[in-house]
Amino acid sequence: MSANENNESRLVVVSNRLPFTLKRAGDGWRTERSAGGLATAMEPILKASRGLWVGWSGDSSGTDDPKRQAVLARWEERHGYHSVELPAEMARGFYEGYSNQTIWPLFHYFPAILKFAPEDWRAYCEANLRFRDALLKVLRPGDLVWIHDYQLMMLPRFLRADLPEARIGFFLHIPFPSASVFRLLPRREELLQGLLGADYLAFHTYGYLQNFRASTLRVLGLDSHMDRIEVGGRTARLEALPIGIAPDEFTKLLDDKETKRRLAEMRERFKDRHLLLSVDRLDYTKGIPERLHTFRRLLSTHPNLRGRVVLVQVAVPSREQVPMYNRLRHDVDKLVGRINGEFSTPDWTPVVYIRRNIPRPELVALYAAADLAWVTPLRDGLNLVAKEYVACQKDGAGVLVLSEFAGAAAEMGEAFLVNPYDEEKTAETIARSLSLPESERRERMSALYRRVERNNVFDWSRRFVENLRAAAESRAERGGESPRELPVEQFVNSYREARARRLMLDYDGTLVAYANRPREAVPPPDLAPLLARLASNPANVVALVSGRSRRDLEEWFGDAEGLWLAAEHGAIMRSPKTRTWELYRANYSDSWKSQIVPVLEHFVNRTPGSLIEEKEFSLVWHYRMSDPVFGEWLANELVATLEGMLSETELRAYRGNKTVEVKLLWANKGEVLARLARADADPAFCLAAGDDRTDEDLFAQLPEDAWTVHVGTTRTRARFFVPSHAEMLALLRQLADADTREAAAASGASDGAKI
Numbered sequence: 033m034s035a036n037e038n039n040e041s042r043l044v045v046v047s048n049r050l051p052f053t054l055k056r057a058g059d060g061w062r063t064e065r066s067a068g069g070l071a072t073a074m075e076p077i078l079k080a081s082r083g084l085w086v087g088w089s090g091d092s093s094g095t096d097d098p099k100r101q102a103v104l105a106r107w108e109e110r111h112g113y114h115s116v117e118l119p120a121e122m123a124r125g126f127y128e129g130y131s132n133q134t135i136w137p138l139f140h141y142f143p144a145i146l147k148f149a150p151e152d153w154r155a156y157c158e159a160n161l162r163f164r165d166a167l168l169k170v171l172r173p174g175d176l177v178w179i180h181d182y183q184l185m186m187l188p189r190f191l192r193a194d195l196p197e198a199r200i201g202f203f204l205h206i207p208f209p210s211a212s213v214f215r216l217l218p219r220r221e222e223l224l225q226g227l228l229g230a231d232y233l234a235f236h237t238y239g240y241l242q243n244f245r246a247s248t249l250r251v252l253g254l255d256s257h258m259d260r261i262e263v264g265g266r267t268a269r270l271e272a273l274p275i276g277i278a279p280d281e282f283t284k285l286l287d288d289k290e291t292k293r294r295l296a297e298m299r300e301r302f303k304d305r306h307l308l309l310s311v312d313r314l315d316y317t318k319g320i321p322e323r324l325h326t327f328r329r330l331l332s333t334h335p336n337l338r339g340r341v342v343l344v345q346v347a348v349p350s351r352e353q354v355p356m357y358n359r360l361r362h363d364v365d366k367l368v369g370r371i372n373g374e375f376s377t378p379d380w381t382p383v384v385y386i387r388r389n390i391p392r393p394e395l396v397a398l399y400a401a402a403d404l405a406w407v408t409p410l411r412d413g414l415n416l417v418a419k420e421y422v423a424c425q426k427d428g429a430g431v432l433v434l435s436e437f438a439g440a441a442a443e444m445g446e447a448f449l450v451n452p453y454d455e456e457k458t459a460e461t462i463a464r465s466l467s468l469p470e471s472e473r474r475e476r477m478s479a480l481y482r483r484v485e486r487n488n489v490f491d492w493s494r495r496f497v498e499n500l501r502a503a504a505e506s507r508a509e510r511g512g513e514s515p516r517e518l519p520v521e522q523f524v525n526s527y528r529e530a531r532a533r534r535l536m537l538d539y540d541g542t543l544v545a546y547a548n549r550p551r552e553a554v555p556p557p558d559l560a561p562l563l564a565r566l567a568s569n570p571a572n573v574v575a576l577v578s579g580r581s582r583r584d585l586e587e588w589f590g591d592a593e594g595l596w597l598a599a600e601h602g603a604i605m606r607s608p609k610t611r612t613w614e615l616y617r618a619n620y621s622d623s624w625k626s627q628i629v630p631v632l633e634h635f636v637n638r639t640p641g642s643l644i645e646e647k648e649f650s651l652v653w654h655y656r657m658s659d660p661v662f663g664e665w666l667a668n669e670l671v672a673t674l675e676g677m678l679s680e681t682e683l684r685a686y687r688g689n690k691t692v693e694v695k696l697l698w699a700n701k702g703e704v705l706a707r708l709a710r711a712d713a714d715p716a717f718c719l720a721a722g723d724d725r726t727d728e729d730l731f732a733q734l735p736e737d738a739w740t741v742h743v744g745t746t747r748t749r750a751r752f753f754v755p756s757h758a759e760m761l762a763l764l765r766q767l768a769d770a771d772t773r774e775a776a777a778a779s780g781a782s783d784g785a786k787i
Contacts, residue, residue, distance in 0.1 A: 041174040041199070043083035043497060045074050046163060048127070048183040050113050053090035054103060061103050070180065077493050081176075084112045086166050092120040116166045118159055125155025128354065131183045138217050139182065139206050140317045140411040145356065148218045160186040160226075167191060171198070176500055179230070181205045186222070188229030199504035201232040201496065205275070206413040207439065208235055211246035220251055228254075228263045232503040234273040234496060236414045236439040238665045241272050258664050269503035272665070273496060274443055276488040277416055282423040285396040294397035302401065305380075306341045306466055309402035311395070311417045312409070313350040314387065316360055319410040319435065319452045320347060324367040324383070326408075326452075330459040331375050331382060337463065338375060343406070344384045344398065361387070399424035404431045404465060407438065408452035414439035418447070422480045429473040431465045432480065433458075443483065446476040518741055518752040520763065526739070528770050530717030533571055534708060536701075536730065537563075537764075538722035539578035539585075541689055542743045542757055548657045550645050551584075560592050562761070565768040567594030567608070572771075573712050577602065577704050579693070579726060581647045582613055596708065601726055603649040603699035605707060616698060624683060625651060628694050631677070635670050639663060650695035652688075667692050689724050702729035720750075721760055 051071035052063045065071075078085065089104065095117055107113040118126065129152030137146045164187060167177065179187050179202045188200050214220060224247065227233060235241045245261065248254045254261060261268050285291045298307070308327075312318035327343050347364060351357045368385045375382045390398075399405070405421035415438040422432065422444075432447040434440060441449050448465050450458040527533065540546055540553055547553035567574040575596035576589060582599035586606075589595060597606040599613075603620075606613045625646070632644045632653050641657035653670060655663035670692050674685035682697045701722070720730050723743040731740045731749040742750035743760050754760050 047180040050087035126159035130156035186226035192229035201500035208240040298401040408435040412438040532715040533717040541723035564592040602704040656690040
């Protein structure tokens, strides 16, 4: 697959089910629209690229029936839908077995009800191979393959084995659990290796992404970066990309005659009462029994709400052939009957229970009529019901009560977040939210609506395809290779043999460990004397090239004879001869800071534990003491925000180790090298050591035979790595000791000559 076909590439969507489901109808066949909104997101972008959709038809019988084959042929011709044929027993083990009795409960944190059978695992793999075979028949060079969800987690690897250059993306629509839970999964290694066949992996939230990274480390021993993981000589890109909805599909229906009629009926029916609405599939992950128990507590502890609130619980039937789901249905029926039997009056029924699929106009009318949406799954990948409700409250004053265990909670901060297991506090939150002033309800809903409208499903699909294309292209354009572990003996010998040497050393993360607060990362007592020992050798030029301020470097290393000091990545330097600080650009002005500080303060307010460090030539946002997942998320957002502000200036925002730094383009460590070169001749031995993005500028400027050393095991331009700052200090001590022995040997030879 050649990269130059990229602009004409088709999108090939792969999902467990096609947008249509095939069903028997007497001696013939009929088609039904499959449940779910994925087709809404995919169809516009498929049409634009003249793409295809590969999936199962939902039926495994009558595969030789000419009428059935005719229906599938029409799907392919009219819509580009290609059906994967799965024999009945394989489909059962694949879908009802490993997918929904093993992966589904575990990924939703229900390990106690996980069931595993080896034959189901084999059926899962065989079904994924069937999908691969179907793809191999239709794929063309340059196609982008977008695989969806937990039923097809082996497919990226299977496809990669046959098409090494395939452009493969994968999106997980359910949660990815914590590493400690994921480790319980039978065949966990194979599943992770299956996913890592993709060029690009996306999840709903940064929490799920972090869980995936932690699992690859714990299970496969693969380290990763926030946005990528190196595997098998490739880079798999990682991103959090929450799915949206198509808001217009809901807002347009608000003007539909049928919707208006139903809405008027509901408002009349529930007049003078608060309408609480819950819409779920009848699934144990949705927390319907827990919600009903909480509603009973609400009525028990707040008698003033009796007769004034009605809970409409919509429960769409799901997987009714699975015994557990039948038990859940009976439990919910009993709970509804118990609550209505205990609290009902002749003119008031507390729970209206609807167990069926409901048409879209009726659903939109319910959303518009509801005073409060009660969306409290026990665990959910995202939950689009919350967004659908918000879309139907465009000019309303509804309240959204949302489970903190739904993925949507990460982006819907104006909702009331609750723990669905905590009946008492959830009931109190419901009662309090019903008494909110209308102005506050409207303010919250307005903010939610703007976000739902902006982050819609079409933007989601467009961004995924763009990111997949970029990830696939970068596979052939890697900017650096994995470094080798430093060969210490060869390194020390090379140092000893050279008559002229240059050593350029970073500080934080390279010579000392990072600290929560910058001022706490003080050097150990022996560090300044160690650097002074190295600098005292006439053959050596030693420079401390740090992002630290000149005040810090002067305080800690100002008395070290012979040592070059470069502060703030080289914006200002001090020669050991003049011992005066020289600015790289004499006409520098810091007037830009007044525009950037308010932006950083905004992120400090949003991120507990973060802080701003102001230096002479830069501003740094530190979030080392913040929640790591939230901090990384906001760091990405901050960089994106600053990029637009700084695009026409000589400033840029850089990600560091738990930092975002705004600094001048000309203040980089690569420029320090040029200034040192003017001060001394080219050395026979050159060492540059550092640990983060700012050191890559320096590595890139050095010749190929230089000793470029990355401290840590992440990807870098450096040739070599050492695991930590402790090993780096040990190396420097070896070099200093070599100098001492050399000086002693020279002194002994001189004394012998005198004798």
